[in-house]
Amino acid sequence: MKILQKGFNYSQDGPGNRLVYHLQGCNFACKWCSNADSIPLENPKAKDYSVEELFDEIMRSRMMFFDGGGVTFTGGEACLQGEELIELLQKLRENGIHTAIETNGSIPVLKKLCRFVDWLIVDFKHYDDTEHKKWVGVSNNNTKAFLSFVFAEKIPVHIRIPVVNGVNDNPQGFVDFFKSYDTYDADFEFLAYHEFGKDKWKGNYQIENGFVSPEKIKEFTDLFEKNGMKTVVT
Numbered sequence: 001m002k003i004l005q006k007g008f009n010y011s012q013d014g015p016g017n018r019l020v021y022h023l024q025g026c027n028f029a030c031k032w033c034s035n036a037d038s039i040p041l042e043n044p045k046a047k048d049y050s051v052e053e054l055f056d057e058i059m060r061s062r063m064m065f066f067d068g069g070g071v072t073f074t075g076g077e078a079c080l081q082g083e084e085l086i087e088l089l090q091k092l093r094e095n096g097i098h099t100a101i102e103t104n105g106s107i108p109v110l111k112k113l114c115r116f117v118d119w120l121i122v123d124f125k126h127y128d129d130t131e132h133k134k135w136v137g138v139s140n141n142n143t144k145a146f147l148s149f150v151f152a153e154k155i156p157v158h159i160r161i162p163v164v165n166g167v168n169d170n171p172q173g174f175v176d177f178f179k180s181y182d183t184y185d186a187d188f189e190f191l192a193y194h195e196f197g198k199d200k201w202k203g204n205y206q207i208e209n210g211f212v213s214p215e216k217i218k219e220f221t222d223l224f225e226k227n228g229m230k231t232v233v234t
């Protein structure tokens with residue numbers, strides 16, 4: 001498996017203290033991506049590991065998984081390496097390790113993979129397909145289809161919406177999409193735009209004036225809550 005970087009964080013990508021792996025390669029190209037170096041499928045900085053090597057590393061780290069922690073796979077888009085990831089997730093489940101994945105929800109293998117993961121995080125960028133293609137480069141159809149599947153199957157899911165001024169800052173558009181589903185097992189988190197990864201674009205960064213105010217995030221939170229959807233802050 002191709003891993004770009006790894007490290008611990010606390011309670012950001014799942015509960016407790018977590019070992020987070022960033023897998024190389026993404027099928028989206030979000031113009032605000034803070035991990036632009038993780039988008040190409042090949043990157044000389046990424047290192048190859050076998051499933052066995054990662055499993056051994058995770059098991060050696062298990063004393064660090066305090067407060068309900070574990071391991072999180074993100075990216076890039078982790079599901080591009082889905083079959084190997086499923087193998088690893090199965091081994092971790094057999095050994096009682098809590099697992100999480102953060103995904104853009106667009107890779108078909110995810111329907112199978114999500115059965116082996118304890119904490120599912122799906123990033124949803126835009127409700128409108130034309131706008132999604134404009135800002136992300138591809139259609140949102142697969143992500144919508146996966147979310148529809150998750151809601152129908154009542155799989156607990158954490159949905160993250162990155163809020164970017166002038167791109168997707170209309171909460172009503174998101175609510176109109178979600179309210180046609182039973183979202184009882186979902187919660188929603190709104191991430192204010194930031195520019196922490198701007199340097200990784202090496203001068204090609206194209207978002208201007210993307211910052212949103214705390215009032216805008218509150219507008220999202222209030223409208224979702226008003227429509228019966230749970231919101232969280234991490």
Ligand code: SF4
Pocket residue numbers: 026027028029030032033034035036038039075076077104
């Ligand atoms: S889906 Fe995530 S990793 Fe892929 S381009 Fe978008 S923000 Fe970056």
